[in-house]
Amino acid sequence: MQDIQSIDDIQRLLAAEGYVCGRPLATVVFLALRLGRPIFLEGEAGVGKTEIAKALSAALGHSLIRLQCYEGLDASSAVYEWNFAAQMVAIRTAEASGGADRGALQEELFGPDYLVERPLLKAMRPDPAGAPVLLIDELDRTDEPFEAFLLEALSDFQVTIPEIGTIKAPHPPIVIVTSNRTREVHDALKRRCLYHWVDYPDFDREMAILHARAPEAAESLSREVVAFVQRLRTEDLFKKPGVAETIDWAKCLLALDVLTLSPEVIADTLGAVLKYQDDIAKLQGSEAKRLLDEARATLEPA
Secondary structure, eight states, X not given: OOOOOSHHHHHHHHHHTTOOXXXXXXXXXXXXXXXXXXXXXXXXTTSSHHHHHHHHHHHHTOOEEEEEOOTTOOHHHHHEEEOHHHHHHHHHHHHHHOOOOHHHHHHHHTSGGGEEEOHHHHHHSOOTTOSOEEEEEOGGGSOHHHHHHHHHHHHHTEEEEXXXXXXXXXXXXXXXXXXXXXXXXXXXXXXXXXXXXXXXXXXXXXXXXHHHHOTTSOHHHHHHHHHHHHHHTTSOOSSOOOHHHHHHHHHHHHHTTOOSOOHHHHHHHGGGTOOSHHHHHTTTXXXXXXXXXXXXXXXXXX
16 A cells, blocks of 8 residues: 555545546545545536545555445345355256255355445455555435445444354545435435545646647647636536546547547547537537637636
């Protein structure tokens, strides 16, 4: 593990992985590592909540374990399940051979060889590289019963398998929980975590992010792209573009050998920036030119 002595070290390590981290977020990460506390990140989709877990894992040299949340996710799916197909084969083999010891067979069937480990259980296992980074992504997509279970698991960093017993992490994982805030997550879980709202970046930081993720883009094109996206976020849209869309759009423009934005180029590539037809329809006709002119006006002083 990297020697981390300051918030500046966090920013430097993440920057080396292409993640441009503001000081407030770097402070939360630093404190989480020092205090062994989970991090709870809320914010719009595409602002870098998931990416920081990937960057932190790479920077520390620790494994990344991801639990992608969804509606209906339950404890067994997140912790473990038994390999029923392999168990049935073992039972039939034992029956065919005859004289199987039922007690020994049952103990074998519910032993490690037939246990399928899911993300939460994997995160509790010892890892030679160090405590893994456990990403619990989009927790707001799950139901409240799972949230209550997760609260207990993160409080003690242990899980219980009835057939085996309680498994406690020798070293608590580095936990990052994200939410797009499609629903409110219970305060009890937030209290266990260090909280940070990940907002859209300002112009300078988004430029730095674009330089890190699309370094081949010319300075002039990058400035136009960031200025246009930032202006676009002030419009009344169903889904405002995130930083991920800024990066995707810049890469699309590079693939098309575009040197400067124009209303025609914008119209042809809007699908990289906006993901809803109603939003795209708002930029038809003269709207794209108006926004481009306004975006360029913000660049004139520079």
